[in-house]
Amino acid sequence: MDGVPNLTQGAIAPESSFRYQFTMPHPGTYWFHPHVGTQLDRGLYGALIIDDPREPLAYDEEWVVVLDDWLDGVTATPPEVLAELSQGMGGMMMRMGNTLMGAKSDARGGDAGDVYYPHYLINGRPPADPETYTSAPGKRVRIRLINAGSDTAFRVALAGHQLTVTHTDGCPVEPLDVDSVLIGMGERYDVIVTLDDGAFAFVAEAEGKKARAFAVVRTGPGATPPSDITLPELSGRLATADKLRAKDDVTLSRRKPDRELTIRLRGNMDRYDWSLDNRTFTLDKPMKNPYPIATGEGVRINFVNTTQMWHPMHLHGHTFQHAGGGPRKGTSIVLPGRTLTVDFAADNPGRWLTHCHNLYHGEAGMMGVLAYLK
Known part of the structure; x- marks a missing residue:
């Protein structure tokens, strides 16, 4: 099953439909999106979670977290951005229109991205109106991270908590304890976390872009943390693919x-x-x-x-x-x-x-x- 126009199937025409029927051979965290122009950056995507009937991990709950960068209908449209980028970006060292220069990330080897986004989202919501994940102290939660963004890597952390990486792109890895995860566009990471008591900031820093997506994890009473809270976990032990080993x-x-x-x-x-x-x-x-x-x-x-x-x-x-x-x-x-x-x-x-x-x-x-x- 694949949906690349003129390669594996024709594009689905306006006001029509196409039914996919397929066998799911592997469990894991996946997602789907089109390959028609810049439609991905207009939010045309979804999560696809395939449960394992013989799940080897022990956890109580799961939370699917979709990360995104958003500009459509706010500062421009994605086709307008592509047209602007296609003119070249020589010499700029700042935001100019919808393009972005000077965004740096040591973890990404220099430049962090090309595009200015006014919003960064967790499950479709900006920091001013964050999602709240509600649970209870002591619960083990599997967080399924999906980066559906088009130009942004995210550095993800939960205040006051250690994360254990168990999967990437649907495939199991040897467990790795970290403070944060760096996830590029199209990547997925699964982490397990044991929740403490209180209200905690869940931050997805837009790598190198001096902005973030934000949500709240709440297991008890307490003030809601501000979206600009400083998280030491973001500069702690960082999970990247080169630190992971595949399960046998x-x-x-x-x-x-x-x-x-x-x-x-x-x-x-x-x-x-x-x-x-x-x-x-x-x-x-x-x-x-x-x-x-x-x-x-x-x-x-x-x-x-x-x-x-x-x-x-x-x-x-x-x-x-x-x-x-x-x-x-x-x-x-x-x-x-x-x-x-x-x-x-x-x-x-x-x-x-x-x-x-x-x-x-x-x-x-x-x-x-x-x-x-x-």
Whole structure:
């Protein structure tokens, strides 16, 4: 099941419908969204939670948290933002219109993002009108984090609490105790937390953008914390994918790859000409210059980031594993000037999009297709 126009199915026409019927082979935290222009940044997405009938984790409750950056109908529309970015961003060191320069993140290797957003949301609500999750002291809560944003990484923490990372992108990892989680666009993380007594700030800091999303976790009486509260957890032990290890039951075999692809991430902000290997890509002609693979192969991809921006790279139709026993994922961050090596089993024949999950980088051309040979 996949919904990429002109590649895996036609776009669903206005005032029509399409029914998907599929078997859910793997439990976990997932989400869905379109690949038609900038519709994702207009809020067309949803969470997809698949429960495990043999759930191995012990917890009392769960809370699905969808993070988003929002501008549509406030400062501009997403198509207007894309048009503005496409003119290039050379030389700016501040907000200018809907573009943003000078947003920095050491954890993301430099620039934090391209787009100015007036609002950052948790489950559709801004800090001025926050969601309140109500529970009881001592409850173990599984928090399912989904970053549905288009240009923003979020650093997530719960005041006064330790988080235990158990999954990323639906796949189990060896448990890791942290103070906060850094989640890029398209990524998902599951964490377990044991709640204390009181009212606590739940903060998703817009990484490098000097703004945040905010919610409240309440287990008892007490004043509601302010949305601008300082959380020491945000500068504490930080979970990123490179610190995680896949559980044995989702670890790929360590066989030598049958095929190795090197995909270079190209482009810069001055021209806003993002691409894979300088290949021109449009969804009008998605099968121009695909990357070939074959059924049954063990495939290795080296994502080589030649740019000065970080890119959350996603592969449709498969999950991959970071080389050397790292986590099994569907979307992973490639830092500026770095190479990320991932392996996957070519066990799902078809034509599958791979792309940067920064919506505007993808729409500018940082997309490509992995196509099974016939």
